[in-house]
Amino acid sequence: MNERENIFKRIREALKAPAHSLAGGLPTVAEQRGVMPAVSSEHEAQMALFHANSAELRAHIVLVADMRDLETKMAALRDEEGWKKVAAHVGDLSITTAQSLGLPVLITHPGFDKEELATCDAGITECDALVAQTGSVLVTSRSAGGRALSCLPPHHVIIARREQLVADLPTAFEQLVQKYGGNYPSMISFITGPSRTGDIERILVLGAHGPKHLTIFMV
Amino acid sequence: MYPKVGISLVTIFEKLGHQVVIADAPACCGQPAFNSGYWDEARLVAVKVLEHLKDAEVIVIPSGSCGAMLKVFYQELFTGTEHEAAAAELASKVHEFSSFLVNQLGVTDLGAEFPHTVTFHDGCHGLRELGNKLPPRQLLANVRGLELVEMDAAETCCGFGGTFSAKFPAISTAMAEVKCASALDTKTEYIVSCDSSCLMQIQGLASRQGQPLKTIHLAEILARA
Amino acid sequence: MTSPASQFTTDAGRVAPDLRHRGIIQAAMGKYETVRDQRKKWFQDWEGARNLAARTKFEAVNHLDRYLEEFVSKLEARGTKVHWASTSAQAREIIFSILREKDAKVVVKSKAMTSEEIHLNAAMAEAGYEVVESDLGEFIVQLREEAPYHLVFPAMHLTRGDIKETFEDKLHITSSDNPEDLTMVARRVLREKYLQADVGITGANFAVAETGMISITENEGNARLTAALPKTMITLVGIEKVLPRITDLALFLPMLAVMGTGQALTCYNTMYGGPRQADEADGPEEFHVVLLDNHRTSLLADAEQRDALGCIRCGACLNVCPIFKNIGGHTYSTTYGGPIGSVITPHLRGLTQWKHLSDASSLCGACTETCPVKIDLHHHLLQNRRNGAKLKPSLFQKTAFKLFAPVANVRVLWSLTTQLSRIGMKVRGLVNGSIIDPAHAWTKTRELPPIAPQSFREWWKERQ
Numbered sequence: 062m063n064e065r066e067n068i069f070k071r072i073r074e075a076l077k078a079p080a081h082s083l084a085g086g087l088p089t090v091a092e093q094r095g096v097m098p099a100v101s102s103e104h105e106a107q108m109a110l111f112h113a114n115s116a117e118l119r120a121h122i123v124l125v126a127d128m129r130d131l132e133t134k135m136a137a138l139r140d141e142e143g144w145k146k147v148a149a150h151v152g153d154l155s156i157t158t159a160q161s162l163g164l165p166v167l168i169t170h171p172g173f174d175k176e177e178l179a180t181c182d183a184g185i186t187e188c189d190a191l192v193a194q195t196g197s198v199l200v201t202s203r204s205a206g207g208r209a210l211s212c213l214p215p216h217h218v219i220i221a222r223r224e225q226l227v228a229d230l231p232t233a234f235e236q237l238v239q240k241y242g243g244n245y246p247s248m249i250s251f252i253t254g255p256s257r258t259g260d261i262e263r264i265l266v267l268g269a270h271g272p273k274h275l276t277i278f279m280v
Numbered sequence: 281m282y283p284k285v286g287i288s289l290v291t292i293f294e295k296l297g298h299q300v301v302i303a304d305a306p307a308c309c310g311q312p313a314f315n316s317g318y319w320d321e322a323r324l325v326a327v328k329v330l331e332h333l334k335d336a337e338v339i340v341i342p343s344g345s346c347g348a349m350l351k352v353f354y355q356e357l358f359t360g361t362e363h364e365a366a367a368a369e370l371a372s373k374v375h376e377f378s379s380f381l382v383n384q385l386g387v388t389d390l391g392a393e394f395p396h397t398v399t400f401h402d403g404c405h406g407l408r409e410l411g412n413k414l415p416p417r418q419l420l421a422n423v424r425g426l427e428l429v430e431m432d433a434a435e436t437c438c439g440f441g442g443t444f445s446a447k448f449p450a451i452s453t454a455m456a457e458v459k460c461a462s463a464l465d466t467k468t469e470y471i472v473s474c475d476s477s478c479l480m481q482i483q484g485l486a487s488r489q490g491q492p493l494k495t496i497h498l499a500e501i502l503a504r505a
Numbered sequence: 506m507t508s509p510a511s512q513f514t515t516d517a518g519r520v521a522p523d524l525r526h527r528g529i530i531q532a533a534m535g536k537y538e539t540v541r542d543q544r545k546k547w548f549q550d551w552e553g554a555r556n557l558a559a560r561t562k563f564e565a566v567n568h569l570d571r572y573l574e575e576f577v578s579k580l581e582a583r584g585t586k587v588h589w590a591s592t593s594a595q596a597r598e599i600i601f602s603i604l605r606e607k608d609a610k611v612v613v614k615s616k617a618m619t620s621e622e623i624h625l626n627a628a629m630a631e632a633g634y635e636v637v638e639s640d641l642g643e644f645i646v647q648l649r650e651e652a653p654y655h656l657v658f659p660a661m662h663l664t665r666g667d668i669k670e671t672f673e674d675k676l677h678i679t680s681s682d683n684p685e686d687l688t689m690v691a692r693r694v695l696r697e698k699y700l701q702a703d704v705g706i707t708g709a710n711f712a713v714a715e716t717g718m719i720s721i722t723e724n725e726g727n728a729r730l731t732a733a734l735p736k737t738m739i740t741l742v743g744i745e746k747v748l749p750r751i752t753d754l755a756l757f758l759p760m761l762a763v764m765g766t767g768q769a770l771t772c773y774n775t776m777y778g779g780p781r782q783a784d785e786a787d788g789p790e791e792f793h794v795v796l797l798d799n800h801r802t803s804l805l806a807d808a809e810q811r812d813a814l815g816c817i818r819c820g821a822c823l824n825v826c827p828i829f830k831n832i833g834g835h836t837y838s839t840t841y842g843g844p845i846g847s848v849i850t851p852h853l854r855g856l857t858q859w860k861h862l863s864d865a866s867s868l869c870g871a872c873t874e875t876c877p878v879k880i881d882l883h884h885h886l887l888q889n890r891r892n893g894a895k896l897k898p899s900l901f902q903k904t905a906f907k908l909f910a911p912v913a914n915v916r917v918l919w920s921l922t923t924q925l926s927r928i929g930m931k932v933r934g935l936v937n938g939s940i941i942d943p944a945h946a947w948t949k950t951r952e953l954p955p956i957a958p959q960s961f962r963e964w965w966k967e968r969q
Binding site for chain 3: 063064065067068069071072073074075076078079080081083085086087088090092093095096097098099114150169170171173175176179195196197202203206207208209210212213229230231233234235237238243245246247248249250251252253254255256257258259260261262263264266268269270271272
């Protein structure tokens with residue numbers, strides 16, 4: 062017998078002893094929403110909440126009117142931080158914006174050089190959703206150019222559309238299920254603020270291993 | 281060791297016009313044996329308790345710990361035995377004294393007077409097994425001249441824990457130190473509690489370390505006219 | 506060799522009175538408590554959330570066979586290799602065979618308590634691999650050759666000065682003792698390792714049956730990089746970590762953050778469902794999931810304590826435990842410390858050897874009160890004591906409690922004992938607190954109250 066069978070045999074044997082009962086079964090999404098932090102159903106209120114959460118998380122939100130405005134404000138960020146090289150992925154918003162900066166751009170095509178990515182000053186990605194409840198950005202290996210682009214460079218820049226904002230975590234998960242319908246990307250990540258640690262005397266330090274800065278451009 | 285607690289209880293109930301009967305039950309509820317894992321031995325005492333108290337209308341206990349033993353742990357102790365029903369029946373009649381006064385009798389003012397500053401220690405069993413957070417405070421609020429200053433560590437265990445205090449004296453002592461330090465921060469004169477065992481632990485440490493802390497059972501305050 | 510019980514008593518006796526240790530832990534916990542309580546209020550109904558979480562885990566654990574099967578078949582369908590380990594040794598061997606096949610030299614790890622459980626680091630180091638822990642706290646304790654102090658805060662017991670010294674001694678890097686500077690030292694050192702590493706090893710906080718994904722909760726991004734850069738990724742996960750549906754994470758991710766660190770959500774909550782897919786830019790070519798039993802099925806078989814398998818390792822019970830705060834994480838000498846460790850270690854490593862952890866509790870119940878999945882922790886400690894007394898009774902205690910019963914039951918005997926005690930206490934008073942005091946365990950540090958000249962019963966009788 063292999064270990065898989067051994068383990069299942071032990072599990073089934075163990076479960077013959079009936080558990081002390083706990084009524085209820087699996088909770089519904091409505092039950093989850095009933096206990097979790099409340100979020101208004103109004104878009105403007107959700108936007109205000111997302112702003113407030115981002116500020117607390119020390120993520121920066123930049124509102125932009127259109128693509129031109131986006132390029133102007135991205136260029137300002139480039140100058141402010143003195144970027145020499147950026148990385149981006151193939152996507153409507155990300156690649157054109159990255160290329161407008163007039164800097165060398167590493168594009169994360171399959172098989173890109175990860176050592177080179179480590180030398181980039183910023184990783185520019187799109188996302189799947191923004192979550193008002195927690196100030197999170199939902200990215201996947203498909204929407205954000207793989208796994209490393211949103212995590213290896215010291216500054217993660219996200220370009221999102223206003224309508225990508227959802228109220229809460231249950232909605233974000235429901236949307237994932239609907240959008241990918243079983244054919245999920247191999248990585249799905251809720252990013253909530255720039256990388257951080259409190260491992261030394263519980264004192265907050267940003268940029269532990271991932272990006273020290275997180276900027277969200279909202280078109 | 282603490283006869284004043286029982287005497288105070290008699291005073292309080294007689295003042296309220298109730299007839300007090302002192303049960304001829306065993307002198308202990310069996311918790312030391314139960315907590316040590318010797319459930320057969322605990323049952324030797326506990327069955328006698330069940331027997332003696334089966335006809336009582338209401339049983340009032342001036343201790344969250346002993347109260348929890350009778351109300352909560354007896355049911356675990358007797359699960360699957362012939363006494364299961366009797367244990368459940370007893371549980372429904374047992375009350376910790378402060379919760380009995382407030383929740384059963386609706387009494388929060390006994391006309392007591394105690395012109396001192398105090399802080400309150402929540403005994404763990406009373407607090408977490410019996411959910412007895414508010415009644416002691418409601419009663420203290422109506423004592424003339426008394427000022428209650430809550431300490432940060434009100435809900436932190438004092439470190440008594442029955443036989444634990446003797447089996448692991450170093451840990452138990454450290455816990456008492458944390459408790460006393462928090463009480464000292466309030467700069468009050470007395471630590472009040474509903475459990476004599478906690479008070480023994482706290483007073484024992486405070487006295488040894490020469491700390492200006494006095495302990496007193498809630499019943500003793502309420503009995504003061 | 507000293508037994509775990511006597512080692513525990515010795516270590517507890519050393520750490521509990523150590524005021525420096527107590528101060529460090531109180532300061533760290535104080536910060537945690539404040540933010541945790543704010544976050545609990547952020548929920549509309551925190552108690553309701555605990556109920557839902559407990560219900561979800563109850564369903565998952567009590568149908569573990571079904572959900573585990575679903576989890577594995579979904580994972581395999583996406584190209585993940587699933588391995589099964591009944592024991593620690595088997596888990597290590599599975600991981601070693603992957604390392605050999607990949608001809609690996611450098612391995613980078615993100616925090617995984619399961620790997621502590623199977624003593625993976627020591628075995629890999631002995632076999633000649635370069636193993637680097639990437640979580641900052643884990644990295645620090647690895648340099649110091651210590652075990653993690655706490656489930657969530659591995660280096661909680663160290664000050665910035667201690668860490669500065671450790672970096673000087675072990676890395677020969679001089680830095681200020683500013684936490685930011687120290688963190689950047691680790692960031693630079695580890696950056697190189699990520700890029701060199703052949704294999705990345707992670708743990709998992711949840712395993713989602715419905716979609717065949719593991720979920721990792723972290724703040725630093727070290728797990729993200731561990732899962733992104735090396736060509737091979739291995740995840741070692743206990744079989745009990747299964748959640749039925751992906752939407753269950755909507756509740757569990759914030760609850761874990763609130764209880765673990767007092768955050769609304771940790772910085773990265775990431776689900777992995779396979780190796781790099783054909784259309785994806787990067788990610789490991791191979792993804793291995795090693796499922797570990799290691800006596801979890803023994804705990805499952807104990808219907809009374811089965812709920813302990815619902816543990817999400819948030820560390821909340823450690824944070825409220827007055828025992829943990831006074832004796833510290835290392836005194837337990839177990840992978841899992843604090844109340845949850847005291848409950849499950851006897852199941853994982855044997856009751857006779859590890860029952861003392863259940864004895865070392867005042868049964869205050871703060872753990873049960875805080876547990877986000879409502880594990881009945883302190884009652885399980887009582888059950889371990891009962892089971893231990895049955896398995897290997899102490900003759901002294903058994904006899905003492907047997908003799909105590911008639912004394913408590915028979916009024917005359919009790920009165921007699923009280924009177925004898927009055928005399929005894931007077932005599933004892935002469936040697937109060939000294940080593941020959943029969944009550945030395947108490948009186949060494951505390952006074953004993955005198956026995957009242959008149960007992961309550963005596964007063965009552967006189968009054969009648």
